[in-house]
Amino acid sequence: MSAQGTSPMVRPSTGGVAARMADRFWRQPKLLLVTLLALPLGWLVFVYIGSLLVLLLQSFYSIDEMSGLVVPEFTLKTYGELFTPSNLDIIVRTLLMSSAVTLACATIAFPIAYFAARYAKGKWKALFYLGVMLPLWSSYLVKVYAWKLILAKEGILTWIFTKLHLTFLLDALLSTPVIGGNSLSVSYIGTFLVFVYVWLPFMILPVQAALERVPGNLIEASGDLGANSRQTFRNVIFPLALPGIVAGSIFTFSLTMGDYIIPQIIGSSRLFIGQAVYAQQGTAGNIPLAAALTVVPVVIMGVYLYAAKRMGAFDAL
Amino acid sequence: MTIAVKFDAVSRHFGTVRAVDCVDLEIAEGEFFAMLGPSGSGKTTCLRLIAGFEQPTSGSIEIFGERAEGVPPYRRSVNTVFQDYALFPHLTVLDNVAYGLMVKGVEKSARLKAAEDALAMVKLPGFGARKPSQLSGGQRQRVALARALVNKPRVLLLDEPLGALDLKLREQMQEELKTLQKSLGITFIFVTHDQGEALSMADRVAVFNDGKIVQAGSPAEVYGKPRTRFVADFVGSSNVLTPDLTAKVSGQRRWSSLRPEQVTLAASKASGVLEARMVAAHYLGSTTRVVTEAGGQRIAGVVQAGQAVPEAGSLVHLAFDKAALHFLEDQP
Numbered sequence: 001m002s003a004q005g006t007s008p009m010v011r012p013s014t015g016g017v018a019a020r021m022a023d024r025f026w027r028q029p030k031l032l033l034v035t036l037l038a039l040p041l042g043w044l045v046f047v048y049i050g051s052l053l054v055l056l057l058q059s060f061y062s063i064d065e066m067s068g069l070v071v072p073e074f075t076l077k078t079y080g081e082l083f084t085p086s087n088l089d090i091i092v093r094t095l096l097m098s099s100a101v102t103l104a105c106a107t108i109a110f111p112i113a114y115f116a117a118r119y120a121k122g123k124w125k126a127l128f129y130l131g132v133m134l135p136l137w138s139s140y141l142v143k144v145y146a147w148k149l150i151l152a153k154e155g156i157l158t159w160i161f162t163k164l165h166l167t168f169l170l171d172a173l174l175s176t177p178v179i180g181g182n183s184l185s186v187s188y189i190g191t192f193l194v195f196v197y198v199w200l201p202f203m204i205l206p207v208q209a210a211l212e213r214v215p216g217n218l219i220e221a222s223g224d225l226g227a228n229s230r231q232t233f234r235n236v237i238f239p240l241a242l243p244g245i246v247a248g249s250i251f252t253f254s255l256t257m258g259d260y261i262i263p264q265i266i267g268s269s270r271l272f273i274g275q276a277v278y279a280q281q282g283t284a285g286n287i288p289l290a291a292a293l294t295v296v297p298v299v300i301m302g303v304y305l306y307a308a309k310r311m312g313a314f315d316a317l
Numbered sequence: 318m319t320i321a322v323k324f325d326a327v328s329r330h331f332g333t334v335r336a337v338d339c340v341d342l343e344i345a346e347g348e349f350f351a352m353l354g355p356s357g358s359g360k361t362t363c364l365r366l367i368a369g370f371e372q373p374t375s376g377s378i379e380i381f382g383e384r385a386e387g388v389p390p391y392r393r394s395v396n397t398v399f400q401d402y403a404l405f406p407h408l409t410v411l412d413n414v415a416y417g418l419m420v421k422g423v424e425k426s427a428r429l430k431a432a433e434d435a436l437a438m439v440k441l442p443g444f445g446a447r448k449p450s451q452l453s454g455g456q457r458q459r460v461a462l463a464r465a466l467v468n469k470p471r472v473l474l475l476d477e478p479l480g481a482l483d484l485k486l487r488e489q490m491q492e493e494l495k496t497l498q499k500s501l502g503i504t505f506i507f508v509t510h511d512q513g514e515a516l517s518m519a520d521r522v523a524v525f526n527d528g529k530i531v532q533a534g535s536p537a538e539v540y541g542k543p544r545t546r547f548v549a550d551f552v553g554s555s556n557v558l559t560p561d562l563t564a565k566v567s568g569q570r571r572w573s574s575l576r577p578e579q580v581t582l583a584a585s586k587a588s589g590v591l592e593a594r595m596v597a598a599h600y601l602g603s604t605t606r607v608v609t610e611a612g613g614q615r616i617a618g619v620v621q622a623g624q625a626v627p628e629a630g631s632l633v634h635l636a637f638d639k640a641a642l643h644f645l646e647d648q649p
Binding site for chain 2: 215217218220221222223224225226227228231235236239240
């Protein structure tokens with residue numbers, strides 16, 4: 001007792017600015033929060049949201065057709081232009097492609113994520129993460145050009161089909177109207193394949209994270225109550241993984257809608273929204289139309305998220 | 318008597334670990350059967366074998382006379398109340414309870430009616446619209462019970478059903494479970510590591526250790542006539558006397574057990590049986606549990622309230638009826 005009595009009840013501050021700040025932050029946690037958030041939040045508000053607002057503003061301007069100059073007056077004329085057949089074509093094409101890519105990514109990602117979340121352990125789990133992440137470490141452009149070579153008429157895919165005497169399959173696929181073409185690298189199928197490849201990790205990771213949070217005994221409980229595997233999937237696993245799928249689809253959907261490089265390198269020469277924006281703000285100099293086109297994906301994503309929420313996609317969160 | 322569950326030399330090995338090792342077991346229809354043992358003793362694996370979550374490595378399991386090996390859980394008329402309840406977080410309480418009927422294709426209004434009735438049975442009427450996250454631990458437990466019972470299983474398995482509840486609630490649930498079991502007449506098999514719970518609730522208890530059943534019998538048998546040192550120690554924390562000490566008291570060199578409540582402190586050396594030294598005293602209210610040391614061994618006894626409790630370190634004389642000494646089967 002007496003030996004302990006010599007040590008003071010409250011140790012003095014070690015002094016110095018750092019120690020005083022530490023004490024201050026401990027007493028006022030809000031101050032710490034503000035200090036930590038000021039810079040990133042400031043960046044977000046001024047640079048990011050600010051530029052988005054400017055973009056929104058620009059989309060309500062229009063261009064004077066005679067002079068080619070932007071008229072800074074509020075008008076809905078530019079939005080009206082979105083509904084001209086050629087622009088509507090671009091929007092519908094992009095929307096269909098994004099939906100197809102998202103669906104394909106979800107279908108491919110689910111079994112992979114399910115395996116990783118429920119069966120892979122230790123070494124296999126590390127291998128899974130490596131396998132999913134590795135493609136993200138190499139340059140996007142390199143990957144896209146690599147696919148151009150793979151899908152080209154003289155490419156390895158054609159060669160494989162020839163060797164397997166399955167050329168007729170490839171020809172049948174390419175002769176499909178609309179999505180076919182002269183070779184895979186100049187068809188919608190090619191664009192679709194590359195989109196799926198490039199965005200797949202963005203679907204796998206959130207789905208895997210969602211499945212990881214599903215306790216194993218819920219699956220056992222479902223079986224115990226009489227549900228076979230299909231019923232357990234439909235009633236337990238899928239609803240609980242849905243927030244992950246929706247999160248992944250936000251990535252795949254919006255990334256596909258905004259991309260302007262893949263459809264330019266691989267695919268038919270018909271435009272997607274990203275390319276249209278690029279063309280309008282560059283060579284055409286039609287900033288208002290470019291801005292209005294940019295607002296389209298934002299609106300679509302908003303509608304999509306609202307619908308997902310209304311349908312209960314986030315109930316399991 | 319119909320046999321509800323029968324194990325014939327059942328083993329379940331995980332690699333080199335023998336979780337369940339050559340277990341023979343018969344549980345009668347309508348019985349309230351407890352599987353008691355420390356963690357890792359194989360009791361939960363036995364339960365999972367009955368539910369169908371595990372398949373035996375060898376041996377055979379029969380449920381109401383039908384072979385259970387290779388039969389998936391969803392085709393067994395057996396339901397489980399899981400340790401942490403395993404309620405579906407995305408479904409309402411009513412949909413949770415109706416789940417079993419839903420997957421069996423029972424029409425919606427009929428299954429919701431049955432689920433309402435089941436909720437009323439576990440004293441949660443009108444809770445159907447809530448989500449499991451809005452319930453307390455005790456309420457979730459009741460929902461899990463209703464969810465299992467609504468399927469009218471022939472065998473109900475309960476895996477440490479009361480483990481997560483506080484003492485008061487646990488005692489209340491023990492009573493309710495017992496009443497429910499008697500009124501429904503369903504075979505209840507429950508797993509617990511709490512010997513008090515097993516003894517007070519079950520018609521019959523099987524004590525597990527190292528993947529084997531060490532002893533099975535009525536609570537009175539298991540408590541009063543333990544077969545081995547393990548059972549004596551695990552069920553009711555009996556004093557286990559070494560062969561040397563037993564010989565000193567009874568003249569026979571065998572392992573024996575002695576219930577603490579049969580040991581008291583004698584006033585004088587003449588009325589005592591064994592000389593011991595006080596180690597510690599634990600005040601329990603109506604009694605005080607005293608721990609003493611005799612012949613290098615701990616022996617616990619009981620002092621009634623109002624009696625003086627000697628200081629630690631002082632010499633005491635232990636008194637007990639020599640006939641209360643119960644000989645064990647372990648080899649000396």
